[in-house]
Amino acid sequence: xxxxxxxxxxxxxxxxxxxxxxxxxxxxxxxxxxxxxxxxxxxxxxxxxxxxxxxxxxxxxxxxxxxxxxxxxxxxxxxxxxxxxxxxxxxxxxxxxxxxxxxxxxxxxxxxxxx
Amino acid sequence: xxxxxxxxxxxxxxxxxxxxxxxxxxxxxxxxxxxxxxxxxxxxxxxxxxxxxxxxxxxxxxxxxxxxxxxxxxxxxxxxxxxxxxxxxxxxxxxxxxxxxxxxxxxxxxxxxx
Numbered sequence: 520x521x522x523x524x525x526x527x528x529x530x531x532x533x534x535x536x537x538x539x540x541x542x543x544x545x546x547x548x549x550x551x552x553x554x555x556x557x558x559x560x561x562x563x564x565x566x567x568x569x570x571x572x573x574x575x576x577x578x579x580x581x582x583x584x585x586x587x588x589x590x591x592x593x594x595x596x597x598x599x600x601x602x603x604x605x606x607x608x609x610x611x612x613x614x615x616x617x618x619x620x621x622x623x624x625x626x627x628x629x630x631x632x633x634x
Numbered sequence: 635x636x637x638x639x640x641x642x643x644x645x646x647x648x649x650x651x652x653x654x655x656x657x658x659x660x661x662x663x664x665x666x667x668x669x670x671x672x673x674x675x676x677x678x679x680x681x682x683x684x685x686x687x688x689x690x691x692x693x694x695x696x697x698x699x700x701x702x703x704x705x706x707x708x709x710x711x712x713x714x715x716x717x718x719x720x721x722x723x724x725x726x727x728x729x730x731x732x733x734x735x736x737x738x739x740x741x742x743x744x745x746x747x748x
Contacts, residue, residue: 523676525676552737559741559742560741560742561638561724561726561739561740561741561742562677562724562739563739564736564737567736607676607677609677621679621682621692621693622667622679622726622737623679623693624669624676624677624678624679625676626675626676627676
């Protein structure tokens with residue numbers, strides 16, 4: 520059972536289009552991170568969101584943490600071919616006593632931006 | 635900067651063989667972990683460690699052993715490899731407490747069990 524579900528699983532768009540990737544769970548997370556992974560490499564951290572309702576922007580990428588800290592979204596404006604890659608959300612589950620030390624990853628969204 | 639170093643990068647094993655995937659980090663990080671990545675599954679946590687001498691199970695620990703005798707090293711052992719363990723394995727490290735901290739990944743180890 521995957522604790523973090525991402526949608527869509529695959530996305531192929533044209534350069535210049537906008538897109539949103541979703542990360543959903545029934546669990547509450549103390550923090551949530553977004554990573555981007557290129558073929559043959561490990562994931563690279565893009566952003567960490569900690570507060571419910573938090574919005575962070577990284578150039579054309581906008582990240583939002585849900586108010587209840589159970590979900591997150593990644594919005595890319597005017598996508599470029601260089602945005603192509605596997606996008607992964609990951610979170611540390613919040614339990615009684617605080618955050619756990621387990622970083623759980625989502626299922627991933629494979630994005631292809633066609634020139 | 636070496637960061638997180640994994641060896642070997644590629645390995646082919648026969649069913650039943652044993653092997654160890656090595657992971658070393660030079661950032662004095664206390665937290666280290668191992669993940670496996672399979673198509674359509676994202677990364678799944680195998681084992682993790684919050685410091686030397688301390689290890690704990692992740693989501694999919696069966697078939698794998700770990701130890702943490704030093705801060706720098708966190709080897710992953712497959713005692714009797716099975717085809718289901720064919721995967722890409724990533725080691726990661728972070729400073730104390732992963733919540734909100736940057737996690738650094740190695741480049742991955744591609745393992746095929748035939």
